[in-house]
Amino acid sequence: MTLSARQAADPAPDEARIPLCVPEISGLEWLRLKACLDSGWISTAGPEVDSFETAFAEWLGARFALATINGTAALHLALIAAGVEPDDEVLMPSFTFIATANAVRYAGAWPVFLDSALSTWQMDVGLLARFLEDDCRSEGGALRNRRTGRRIAALLPVHVLGHPVDMDPVQRLAERFGLPIVEDATESLGARYRGRPVGRDGTVACFSFNGNKMMTTGGGGMLVTDDPKLAERARYLATTAKDDPAEGVHGAVGFNYRLTALQAALGSAQLARLDDFVAAKRRIAARYREGLAALPGVSFMPEPDWAECVFWLASIRVDPEAAPLDRKALGLRLDHAGIATRPFWQPLHLSPAHKDAQSLGGAVAERLHREVLSLPCSCGLTAEQQDRVIAALRAAFR
Numbered sequence: 387m388t389l390s391a392r393q394a395a396d397p398a399p400d401e402a403r404i405p406l407c408v409p410e411i412s413g414l415e416w417l418r419l420k421a422c423l424d425s426g427w428i429s430t431a432g433p434e435v436d437s438f439e440t441a442f443a444e445w446l447g448a449r450f451a452l453a454t455i456n457g458t459a460a461l462h463l464a465l466i467a468a469g470v471e472p473d474d475e476v477l478m479p480s481f482t483f484i485a486t487a488n489a490v491r492y493a494g495a496w497p498v499f500l501d502s503a504l505s506t507w508q509m510d511v512g513l514l515a516r517f518l519e520d521d522c523r524s525e526g527g528a529l530r531n532r533r534t535g536r537r538i539a540a541l542l543p544v545h546v547l548g549h550p551v552d553m554d555p556v557q558r559l560a561e562r563f564g565l566p567i568v569e570d571a572t573e574s575l576g577a578r579y580r581g582r583p584v585g586r587d588g589t590v591a592c593f594s595f596n597g598n599k600m601m602t603t604g605g606g607g608m609l610v611t612d613d614p615k616l617a618e619r620a621r622y623l624a625t626t627a628k629d630d631p632a633e634g635v636h637g638a639v640g641f642n643y644r645l646t647a648l649q650a651a652l653g654s655a656q657l658a659r660l661d662d663f664v665a666a667k668r669r670i671a672a673r674y675r676e677g678l679a680a681l682p683g684v685s686f687m688p689e690p691d692w693a694e695c696v697f698w699l700a701s702i703r704v705d706p707e708a709a710p711l712d713r714k715a716l717g718l719r720l721d722h723a724g725i726a727t728r729p730f731w732q733p734l735h736l737s738p739a740h741k742d743a744q745s746l747g748g749a750v751a752e753r754l755h756r757e758v759l760s761l762p763c764s765c766g767l768t769a770e771q772q773d774r775v776i777a778a779l780r781a782a783f784r
């Protein structure tokens with residue numbers, strides 16, 4: 387059994403089982419990790435974390451990068467550093483992983499959930515514009531939600547499932563209403579929006595290196611910005627807000643959010659292979675798109691001409707009106723064929739954890755939850771394995 391198969395998110399008793407998405411670990415990771423261990427600098431101090439941050443910032447074309455213990459911590463820090471305060475509101479999509487909304491609550495603020503657009507599966511930018519224009523008012527230099535009276539503090543677009551949000555109109559709204567943009571790019575490292583890497587269109591952007599993300603450090607995250615003040619504030623808060631390390635003086639209630647050198651060593655090795663991972667995901671997506679084109683009611687994740695998606699989790703939408711079976715039944719059929727799949731998140735406006743938040747629409751998010759299914763898409767997925775998945779899907783439709 388290979389290392390990546392052992393680390394499968396959904397371990398299967400049967401070796402022939404095809405997992406959803408497992409990390410791709412090679413000799414380079416072993417070498418970097420051993421060098422790190424041999425150096426004696428294994429925790430948050432030392433050169434390894436710095437060099438990972440520098441390499442990541444360079445890869446993305448950003449000025450500053452701060453490595454964190456995970457993507458959620460990066461989001462928490464980014465929101466605070468962007469000026470989000472307790473009892474503020476942050477505008478974000480309902481159709482995303484719960485960590486995005488949790489980070490807003492950690493900052494003491496409230497999410498306002500927006501529905502998605504069926505054409506992109508991303509936050510409905512037209513709905514965002516209508517909310518800002520019609521449902522908010524300017525008062526004393528702040529923008530307030532007419533309904534709750536709370537201050538709108540930030541826009542939090544999430545590039546869901548490897549697909550960029552249409553950022554130009556989001557930027558125009560942010561400028562017009564004087565709001566910072568915190569990008570949740572945790573699922574879309576390597577994707578491009580109008581030629582620019584995702585994570586370059588906001589005030590600050592966050593990435594995740596969890597086990598099944600585009601690259602992994604076991605667990606980890608990165609905050610990226612061009613704003614020196616924001617970068618400094620985030621670094622300070624991530625390192626327990628140390629004012630005077632020698633005398634043990636801390637100027638605020640900070641966090642212990644820094645990545646360790648061991649994880650950074652893994653990250654540097656993975657980053658060196660990121661272009662290959664992106665190419666692999668795009669190749670897998672293209673093969674699915676072609677292989678599933680004839681199935682009634684099945685559509686592959688869209689890719690508009692302004693986007694270059696990474697297809698983090700290669701996903702299809704199964705329209706039960708046109709297909710002979712629905713997403714749930716299809717998932718079960720594939721499971722019986724030894725193929726792991728995954729449905730997508732309960733929309734956050736329905737989540738018991740966020741039941742007190744305001745929600746704008748939600749019918750599309752609910753539909754995506756009912757209809758979207760992710761297919762096996764590890765970067766190491768072989769053509770034979772993928773053919774097995776495609777054959778099983780076609781069989782289920784007969």
Ligand SMILES: *Cc1c(COP(=O)(O)O)cnc(C)c1O
Nearest residue numbers: 456457458483485486572594596
């Ligand atoms: C993975 C993910 C996160 C959080 O990243 P972790 O590293 O797991 O904390 C946040 N938002 C979204 C949309 C994610 O998919």
